Amino acid sequence: MSNLIDGRAIAQQIHTETGRRVASLKDRGITPGLVFIRVGEDPASQVYVGMKEKKSAELGIRSVTRVLPSATSEADLLALIGQLNADPQWHGILVQAPLPRHIDQSTVYAHVAPSKDVDGFHPLNVGKLMLGDADGFIPCTPGGVHELLVRSGVKLEGAEVVVLGRGNIVGKPMASILLQKGKNANSTVTVVHSGTRDVAGHCRRADVLIAAMGVPEFVKADMVKPGAVVIDVGVNRVPDASAKSGTRLVGDVAFAEVQPVAGLITPNPGGVGPMTIAMLLANTARAAESAGR
Amino acid sequence: MSNLIDGRAIAQQIHTETGRRVASLKDRGITPGLVFIRVGEDPASQVYVGMKEKKSAELGIRSVTRVLPSATSEADLLALIGQLNADPQWHGILVQAPLPRHIDQSTVYAHVAPSKDVDGFHPLNVGKLMLGDADGFIPCTPGGVHELLVRSGVKLEGAEVVVLGRGNIVGKPMASILLQKGKNANSTVTVVHSGTRDVAGHCRRADVLIAAMGVPEFVKADMVKPGAVVIDVGVNRVPDASAKSGTRLVGDVAFAEVQPVAGLITPNPGGVGPMTIAMLLANTARAAESAGR
Numbered sequence: 001m002s003n004l005i006d007g008r009a010i011a012q013q014i015h016t017e018t019g020r021r022v023a024s025l026k027d028r029g030i031t032p033g034l035v036f037i038r039v040g041e042d043p044a045s046q047v048y049v050g051m052k053e054k055k056s057a058e059l060g061i062r063s064v065t066r067v068l069p070s071a072t073s074e075a076d077l078l079a080l081i082g083q084l085n086a087d088p089q090w091h092g093i094l095v096q097a098p099l100p101r102h103i104d105q106s107t108v109y110a111h112v113a114p115s116k117d118v119d120g121f122h123p124l125n126v127g128k129l130m131l132g133d134a135d136g137f138i139p140c141t142p143g144g145v146h147e148l149l150v151r152s153g154v155k156l157e158g159a160e161v162v163v164l165g166r167g168n169i170v171g172k173p174m175a176s177i178l179l180q181k182g183k184n185a186n187s188t189v190t191v192v193h194s195g196t197r198d199v200a201g202h203c204r205r206a207d208v209l210i211a212a213m214g215v216p217e218f219v220k221a222d223m224v225k226p227g228a229v230v231i232d233v234g235v236n237r238v239p240d241a242s243a244k245s246g247t248r249l250v251g252d253v254a255f256a257e258v259q260p261v262a263g264l265i266t267p268n269p270g271g272v273g274p275m276t277i278a279m280l281l282a283n284t285a286r287a288a289e290s291a292g293r
Numbered sequence: 294m295s296n297l298i299d300g301r302a303i304a305q306q307i308h309t310e311t312g313r314r315v316a317s318l319k320d321r322g323i324t325p326g327l328v329f330i331r332v333g334e335d336p337a338s339q340v341y342v343g344m345k346e347k348k349s350a351e352l353g354i355r356s357v358t359r360v361l362p363s364a365t366s367e368a369d370l371l372a373l374i375g376q377l378n379a380d381p382q383w384h385g386i387l388v389q390a391p392l393p394r395h396i397d398q399s400t401v402y403a404h405v406a407p408s409k410d411v412d413g414f415h416p417l418n419v420g421k422l423m424l425g426d427a428d429g430f431i432p433c434t435p436g437g438v439h440e441l442l443v444r445s446g447v448k449l450e451g452a453e454v455v456v457l458g459r460g461n462i463v464g465k466p467m468a469s470i471l472l473q474k475g476k477n478a479n480s481t482v483t484v485v486h487s488g489t490r491d492v493a494g495h496c497r498r499a500d501v502l503i504a505a506m507g508v509p510e511f512v513k514a515d516m517v518k519p520g521a522v523v524i525d526v527g528v529n530r531v532p533d534a535s536a537k538s539g540t541r542l543v544g545d546v547a548f549a550e551v552q553p554v555a556g557l558i559t560p561n562p563g564g565v566g567p568m569t570i571a572m573l574l575a576n577t578a579r580a581a582e583s584a585g586r
Contacts, residue, residue, distance in 0.1 A: 106426065123429075127420030130469070131461050133399065136416075158490050166472055168424050175468075176423070179459055179484050186488035188495070191472050195479035197451050202481070 003259065005152050005231075005266045011274035014147065014282055015059060021285040022060040025292060032288035034063040034092040034118070034281075035084050039077065039103065040070030045096045052094070055277050061284055074103045078111050085113040091287040092118035094280070115290065118283040120173070130176045137283050142174035144275025145210060145231055150184050152264060154208060154229050161187040162206035164199070164252065165213035170233055174210055199223075211252035219253040227263040233272050296552065298524075298559045303444050304437075304567035307575055308352060314578040315353040318585060325581035327356040327385040327411070327574075328377050332370065332396065333363030338389045345387070348570050354577055367396045371404050378406040384580040385411035387573070408583065411576040413466070423469045430576050435467035437568025438503060438524055443477050445557060447501065447522050454480040455499035457492070457545065458506035463526050467503055492516075504545035512546040520556040526565050 022032055034056055036049045049065055056063040068077065077095075084093050093116045099105055109121040117125050120139035128136030138146075149156060161178050165171035171191060178187040192202045193213070203209055203223040211219050212233035224230060234252025251268035259265050266272055315325055327349055329342045342358055349356040361370065370388075377386050386409045392398055402414040410418055413432035421429030431439075442449060454471050458464035464484060471480040485495045486506070496502055496516040504512050505526035517523060527545025544561035552558050559565055 106424070123420030123424055123426065124417045125420065126423050127416030127418065130419050130423050130465055131399070131416055133416065158488050160490070166474070172423055172472075175472075175484075179465075179468075179486070181459070181486070181488070186486075188483065188485060188489040190481065190483040191468075192481060193472070193474070193479075195451050195474070196481040197453070 003262060003264050005148055005264050005271060007148060007266060007271040007274045010148055010151050011278040013151065014278040018282045018285050019059045021289065025285070025288050026060060028292060030288055030292045032061045032284050033090045034061050034094065034284045035090045036063065036065040037068065037080065037095045038065055039068045039072055039099050042098060049096050052277055052280060055281060059281055061281060070100050074107065077103060077108060081111045085116060090116065091291050092116055092284040094119055116287060118280055118287055126173065129173055132180045138177065139169060139173045140276045140279035140283065141170050141233060141272065142177055143279040145174060145233065145272055146177050147279070148231065148266065148272065148275055149208065154264065156184055157186040159187045159207040160205055161189045161208045161210065162202050163189060163191050164211045166191050166193045167212065170212040174212065213252060215252055216250045217254040219258060221257040221261050224258055224261045226261050230258055230262040230265040231272065232266050232268045296555060296557050298441055298445050298557050298564060300441060300559055300564040300567045303441055304571040307440065307571040311575045311578050312352045314582065318578070318581050319353060321585060323581055323585045325354045325577050326383045327354050327387065327577045328383045329356065329358040330361065330373065330388045331358055332361045332365055332392050335391060342389050345570055345573060348574060352574055354574060363393050367400065370396060370401060374404045378409060383409065384584050385409055385577040387412055409580060411573055411580055419466065422466055425473045431470065432462060432466045433569045433572035433576065434463050434526060434565065435470055436572040438467060438526065438565055439470050440572065441524065441559065441565065441568055442501065447557065449477055450479040452480045452500040453498055454482045454501045454503065455495050456482060456484050457504045459484050459486045460505065463505040467505065506545060508545055509543045510547040512551060514550040514554050517551055517554045519554055523551055523555045523558040524565065525559050525561045
């Protein structure tokens, strides 16, 4: 029996659910609207936004991408966000990272109206998540990992969870989600990072190991407790002379050697990746539902 | 040599620093102002607010207490907070817990202007703390524990920290403070709680053990690694036939048996308790400094 967690299939379940919510909103005369803002011509950003637009269209979400030149000032970007905040046809606003260096990312995220912050990056939503207030938006990647775990039947209550990495996008909100009291959480969470003394020791005692530190194939077989659930959030580009592009993508987990040890494991690609878009569009449906109330 | 962390002495250092900041603000024509709101006649709240008022006066902070009858509606309380938010003479607003049952505490905390939220309970400040944004207010009790640790020379970088309890007032923000990258933090933090399988096992591996779950004398000697730093945040009233009142206060740590094992330990009372007021008044000075900029 395969021990793979099929992120594509679970993402598809969520897309189907979101599609139904969108249809039901449309029956009430509400078309969920999602704006993407892209600054400059980063090729990866173009691809990501393109994928998100395509999936939005499939589910019946109206989306548009506002492309700004890379020389756009922070003030002009904030002004555009202010306009979109005030425009009721847009329920969600997503500012695609990375931004040019002269623009402060935190300032930008904090300028999106919390009720339209479908990325879950606004400090108000970060605070609500930490406080256990279900009213806020959950960041898409850790929210997606949570859905993967729950829908794969992983028992989180009482589980020893080790989160590798303490980034604001994945590690910290992941810990916030899992340490809450209640069903599908209530885990004992340790956040392990570059300052941790015995990283391998912590990993080895984890029932659920979530790797999100951005180090290629960091998690080896001898760092995983037999039967543990291993989730690989990493997306790292490494040199590969045999590839046409000269590089290939690898995760934070040395998949080939870890898979035989793990109880369940996400492939990469095909694990966490597809969940991020699924959660984004679910958040957008929710934003429209809240606005339409 | 004593292994006691003297919370009273460290709180006094902070009060002295705050007093200097207040004097400097007054030289610029700014008198820091702090409003306490008390709803109903809870005797403990009267005592707490009285202590805070007295210490404010000693440091030159102008304070006033608005006492509302216990039948006050949530709407009326929110309206009063709204007025105080808009009144520039008040730099800090503190709503004393507990509130009557018909008033939702989270709604009230979220109504205080974040720039006047010297308690650090507003979700925006909770989010900033989690994100590592030093611009927000840190809740007084975990902020006070952090100061105790730093000023006692405890090496937090790389330390294994176990926080017992995941409350919104102490446990969660304590974890947020210590897991950040950077000096006087960078600890490996595990949050242990009622859903944790092996509480004692986690406690025994802690270099720094912070007890904040509200269970009388929960932490016993055999749960503490020899030489560990033990911080007792608990305040529990237990029956005591020999006491005049019939009760006495105890912490979350069985002090008498743990002290010989610990490297450093807070007495209780006289440990964390005095720090909470010290941090509140330091936050108030900061609020006035920010407003005066």
